[in-house]
Amino acid sequence: MEFVIKISQFLLSLSLLIILHELGHFIPAKAFKTRVEKFYLFFDVKFSLFKKKIGETVYGIGWLPLGGYVKIAGMIDESMDTEQMAKEPQPWEFRSKPAWQRLIIMLGGVTVNFLLAVFIYIGMTFYYGETFLPIENIKDGLFIESTVANKAGLLTGDNIIAVDGDKIETFSEVSEKVLFGREITIERDGQQSTVTMPEDFLAQLIDSKEKSFINLRMPFAIVQVPDTSYNKASGIKAGDIILGLNDYNTRYIDQVKEGLEKFKGQTVSATVLRDNNETVIPLKISEDGKLGLVYANGSTPETLEALDYYKFKNKTYGFFESIPIGIKKTGDKISSYITQFKAIFTPSTGAYKGVGGFKAIYDIFPSFWNWEVFWNITAFLSIMLGVLNLLPIPALDGGHVMFLLYEMVSGRKPGDKFMEYAQMVGFILLIALVLFANGNDIFKAVFD
CATH class of the missing domain: 2.30.42.60 (Pdz3 Domain)
Incomplete structure (x- = not known):
């Protein structure tokens, strides 16, 4: 039953994100009278689970749940339809449209990803409000369970009050900021001091296979x-x-x-x-x-408050009050994910060891159904999908955007042959990244 609940959440979230992302390309394409030949949820390698042609577009569901796509006429994409590209351009084709229209079509997917995150965070703020623990309400410090963190200089009972000079406001900020920070300002026995974290701290944590890092000090119940x-x-x-x-x-x-x-x-x-x-x-x-x-x-916030361990703060918001909060949360999450991404591509941090694929995404969903948790994860995955698609890799939206910007600035359009080769290189890079991420999942499953 646990597997059914987790896989249901995983597939529902993934399907929602894929459909909305592809709609982000589909809608402006249709608005600019560009023919969309296929709209697919999941990949239809060799065959489809379902397909139906409506107008000029075939809508379908593939059997391989690794993504989805829209096939836009006259565009060099992962389909590598060189036969079509060899013919004379037609008015309804992507390549016949002005550069600014093509740019809007290519940016549509990631725009929807970021807007979806904003809408989810606005809705969650309005519906659930916010429950958080101010850092000043933690009187006896934190529980530093990791021996790696202990070795670096963080001890149980320490209060973490700033990271790299940025003040910590709530407990929910602590773990992530410490993971990617260098100068940790702590308060220990009433005295402030600074702990400098090793550059490869994250790699050491991954190698240690320790399940916990920083937590609240809880009662032994x-x-x-x-x-x-x-x-x-x-x-x-x-x-x-x-x-x-x-x-x-x-x-x-x-x-x-x-x-x-x-x-x-x-x-x-x-x-x-x-x-x-x-x-x-x-x-x-x-x-x-x-x-x-x-x-x-x-322990829940309610029981911890009743036992006089911690005093949480609860805030409720009206709809219009929720809008700027939802926008800020999205901006903060984008910034956070970019920080993580930089660490992954900095070999000295060893963060690449923690990269995961579909198994890692599946694992973040809980074994129970909770809509608040589901929407929170979906919002973050939408941001992740948006940032990843902006990478300047030709097989991704970001690669197409890169070449379109070059065309708009230089006035010269890259040749079809060049775009074909670039698409092939980008596809190979993308496959390599997917294999690396999912290979990490397999390695952890076998050796952890």
């Missing part, structure tokens, strides 16, 4: 006590929160872990919070520092 647990008879129950082991305060998970290491092999008096009351029960700690319990924080 018991979610299950197995019948096989050697602490079953102690009276510990699901929902209990461990506040102390003997005289050692354990308000947070990391402190419980330290206490278990300190008292391993012993039976301790554990103070637990149950139904807002504190009680003391005996707990056995194994020789390797375990309780024999299944636990997770499982």
Whole structure:
């Protein structure tokens, strides 16, 4: 069932993005009286799952869910229809249109991608509002779980207040900014200092295979006590929160872990919070520092506030108030993705090791259906698709835009033969990138 939910979200999001992106090309093409021969969701290699000709356009669904396309008459694209290009140009063909019209047609797809992200963020802001944790409301610092981050100089209990001179406003900003930042301003024991991160920090994290990096310090909340647990008879129950082991305060998970290491092999008096009351029960700690319990924080902003761990802020917005917020969120996400992209193409950072393909995209969808999460992921994927398509690779929209701009500036149109060769080179580069990204997925699946 988990697979069905994840794959359904993945395919729905991908289909929506592909259809809208291709509509971005289709609509201006039709507006400029350019013939569109095919409009396809997914690729129809050898055969189609469905196709129907309406007017001059064949609409269809291919069997290979790696993208989609519109085939515009008189355009050198991935179809490499050299036979058509050898004929005399016709008024309805792409190559017969003025450069400015061709530019609008080629930019239509990425324009729709960015506008879709704006609309989604506006809608989410209006419908859901915003729940966030101001950085000043984190009193006891953060949980730095990564040994790589520890080695770099970040420790549990540190508050991260700025990255590369930019002040951190909310907790949601922390992880990404630290991953791609160099100078981290921290507050430790009331004193400010600066930690300089190694250039290959991201590569070290990837190589370490550590699952967590920076998190909030959470309560140690018991979610299950197995019948096989050697602490079953102690009276510990699901929902209990461990506040102390003997005289050692354990308000947070990391402190419980330290206490278990300190008292391993012993039976301790554990103070637990149950139904807002504190009680003391005996707990056995194994020789390797375990309780024999299944636990997770499982805490929501509401429960964390009720337990006086953190105070979140909630804001609601009217529709018109949501518009500038949606635009700003889109701009911030575009900037963030470009920063990540720069890191990927800077070999010294090692960020290329984290590049993923379709498996990586599939993995970001949760195993439960949540529309807020779905739309948030879809908005980011729309931005990602827009930025990727603007790369100056001939097989992508950005490559066509590059040659069109050259034509508009120089007044000279690149020859058809040159465009054919450029398209072939671009297609090879694109295939290489796809193979590299999906190869990384396979490598991680096999060796991680």
